[in-house]
Amino acid sequence: MAGGAGSVALAAAVCGAGGLGFLAAGYKTAAAMSAEIADLRTATGLPFGVNLFLPGEASGSAVPEQVAAYRVQLEQETVRLGAALGSVPPHGLDDDWDAKIAALLAAPVPVVSFTFGCPDAGLLAEFRARGTTTAVTVTTPSEAERAAAAGCALLVVQGGEAGGHQGRWENADSEPYGLLTLLALVQAVTDVPCVAAGGIMTGGQIAAVRAAGAVAAQLGTAFLRCPESGAPEPYKAALADGRYERTRLTRAFSGRPARGLVNGFLARHTAHAPAAYPEVHYATAPLRRASAEAGDPEAMALWAGQGWRLADEAPAATVVERLTDELAAAEGH
Incomplete structure (x- = not known):
């Protein structure tokens, strides 16, 4: 995991x-x-x-533009969470x-x-x-x-x-x-x-x-x-929280299909996230950390099986x- x-x-x-x-x-x-x-x-x-x-295989030529557009959409989350978007570290692509x-x-x-x-x-x-x-x-x-x-x-x-x-x-x-x-x-x-x-x-x-x-x-x-x-403790708590009623596959957090509890971030961004991994993963990582530190599971990747x-x-x-x-x-x- x-x-x-x-x-x-x-x-x-x-x-x-x-x-x-x-x-x-x-x-x-x-x-x-x-x-x-x-x-x-x-x-x-x-x-x-x-x-x-x-x-992974090298991304297509359209992916950088798609990632850039997604990063613009995520700016609303940076304001809400008080955290900047991340970038791929030197060891990250491979x-x-x-x-x-x-x-x-x-x-x-x-x-x-x-x-x-x-x-x-x-x-x-x-x-x-x-x-x-x-x-x-x-x-x-x-x-x-x-x-x-x-x-x-x-x-x-x-x-x-x-x-x-x-x-x-x-x-x-x-x-x-x-x-x-x-x-x-x-x-x-x-x-x-x-x-x-x-x-x-x-x-x-x-x-x-x-x-x-x-x-x-x-x-x-x-x-x-x-x-x-x-x-993180907010993640563990969410797994027992009755307000989370279902899981679904999403690219919103990482750019690859992954199953998690449906929270606010997943609901807002699944339709717009590009097939760009690991670029999306590293872009959203600071947002997910900030959400966890604030005790708020609504912008965390709450990965969970059915x-x-x-x-x-x-x-x-x-x-x-x-x-x-x-x-x-x-x-x-």
Whole structure:
């Protein structure tokens, strides 16, 4: 969960409770990623994973004009929040990709997953040679076929119910598949083991995706309200606030489709946000921070899967234990 919701404490707690905790490397420098890995290794000797964002394709010639127009529209928010718009940092356009890859090859971790695309077969082979298990997020059968052909060990099959960014490889508008449908379609074209992701909040749902052929389930929103979560307190409170009644996909905060609670910012700007990532992400970042600091969730990116109402305000270990008990009950053992 890039952007702050993920944390060393959360990953360590999940690992300690029997899950596979993950660190989010997105938006961080390679040095910051490596520092978190060192901290997690100090906190736990158990296996863990690191998630990377692949750099996107070069934006089209019209995008700078679209970004400029969107920044003009956002000026009303800068006045309201008392914060200036941001710009892309030196490492931002490629998310410090080369340095992160070099660091993870030099000091291998148990699992590395990739979002927004798939590395080439040569790089996946380099990770495999170092004992690192690789996983690639896929949102269509075509993406699954391509990732399987490249040699990934696992497919993270992400349904449209998922909170936060859709992991689709192209920054395009398309109707997402539901998770169970996508699982069936992916398994029809490849035998690479599948990890199910998207809206999963209960052990019963984990049992359902296992019955549908997944070897494991990946959960994010279920842990957002945990004390170990790095999500700001107004974000956590919003997840339990009855005034937020639905989620929807939006480009308003980042320039890529992502699912969040419908708040004022999302409602005002979704129709106008361009397909420009990460430019929009960095432009809105100071506004989102200012909103969080003011205790006002109305301009925050309240990423949440469709089952967000079921998120517990409980320690991560308690959440994992509940899920484990529910899974055992659903599977009859």
